[in-house]
Every structure is written in structure tokens, then in C-alpha cells.
Amino acid sequence: MTTIQDVDLTTGGLKELAEQAGRDLEDATALEILTWAAETFGKKFAVTSSMEDAVVAHLASRAFPGVDVVFLDTGYHFEETIGTRDAVEAVMDVKVITLTPRQSVAEQDAEYGPKLHDRDPDLCCSLRKVKPLEKGLTAYDAWATGLRRDESPTRANTPVVGWDEKRQKVKVSPIARWTQDDVDAYVLEHGVLTNPLLMDGYTSVGCAPCTRRVVEGEDARAGRWAGRGKTECGLHS
Helix, strand or coil: CCCHHHCCCCCCHHHHHHHHHHHHCCCCCHHHHHHHHHHHHHHHEEEECCCCECHHHHHHHHHCCCEEEEEECCCCECHHHHHHHHHHHHHCCEEEEEECCCCCHHHHHHHHCCCHHHHCHHHHHHHHHHHHHHHHHHHCCEEECCCCCCCCHHHCCCCCEEEECCCCEEEECCCCCCCHHHHHHHHHHHCCCECHHHHCCCCCCCEHHHECCCCCCCCCCCCECCCCCCCCCCCCC
């Protein structure tokens, strides 16, 4: 296995490292993937979490106790999401780092008009998610996500380790090969915290104005930006 000590980081070595690790770790367990990331990057590695559940944060805490867990507080979250964040910080061996946009919701409304999320959801996501994350990840060389291939067609080819071209960082998706059944089994086995909204018809939890419950037969992300022709917030595209 290639490690960070073996590459020249000034000549695209991180990208080569990511692509090689993606091949080497394709059949590895989620815990093995996260252990590799922790051993390779140390404090330059962080986990991101939407607080839909704490599965990846829990896994990462086993591989790297005290790992940084980055959460984006957009100002539009459900109360249940903020409560899940607070509970994760209280009971897990992680350090939750909350990122906030440059503007409050009121300040954004004053500049762009109310309910930007309805009129231009891409811009709203950029202002309240994408830009804060880009700034918040500057201290890290690698970041982990909870992306899964079974969530939607746009995520079907997610590598377990890949290269984030936009941010020039290694992107780790340790549960990319998992199914919802795998997630449910892990939650049950380890008593992992989950967002209460998952028990109330929501299968993917984002900002309150842009998230609805799903109906039987829809994919897991059908409740996000429903009817708007939008499937991703821009963090993973």
C-alpha cells in the first residue's frame, strides 16, 4: 500500500496516492479504509457529517479516536439535525467542528432577497454549503464522506478513495459499497446515533426548506429539492 511518505506532494502525488488507494482498498472494510486514512494523514484528515446519522463518525472514531468531524450549520437545518450534532459531540470520541456561512440567513435575505433557496437553490447551496466547506477544509489533506453508491444514479460510481479535483484533496468514502441494510445493521449493532427524522419518513436529511418525506418506490434522495431538477448541493459534484 502506497503511503503519504512515498509520494512527492508537490507534483500531484496526492492525486496518485488517492487513485492507487482507491484500487487497493476497493474490497477493504469501511474500518480498514478509515484506518488507512488515519494512519496516512493523521490530523490532516477529517470526517464530514450532515448529521443524518453518525455512522461514518462512529467508524472514524474507532480508527482515529478524537478525529475532527466537520458539520455545516447552514442556518436552515431541522432542530432534529442540530440535536443530533450536539448528541454526537456529547457521547462520541470525536471533535465536532461547526462551520457557518459568511452571512447569516437574515444577511443573505437582505442582499439576495428572501427564500433564495426557492428562487436559486444552486446559489443558496453555494453560499451556505460549498464555500464554507472549501474554507473549512483548508487545514486538511483528506476528508471522509458518507456517500453510498446505492443512494442515487449520480453516486453509483463513487470510489472508496478518490481525488477531489475541485478542492485538490483526497476524498474518502468508506461506506460507498454499503447498502441501506448495511447501514441499518451497523446502527443496530453499535447503537449509533441517527437523526430522528429518519423514523418520520425522511430518507435523506438536508436543509428544512428543501427536504421532504419520500414515498414508497422513490430513491433515497428523492426528497431533496423535489420538483426542482436538482439532485446534489454541489459538495460532491
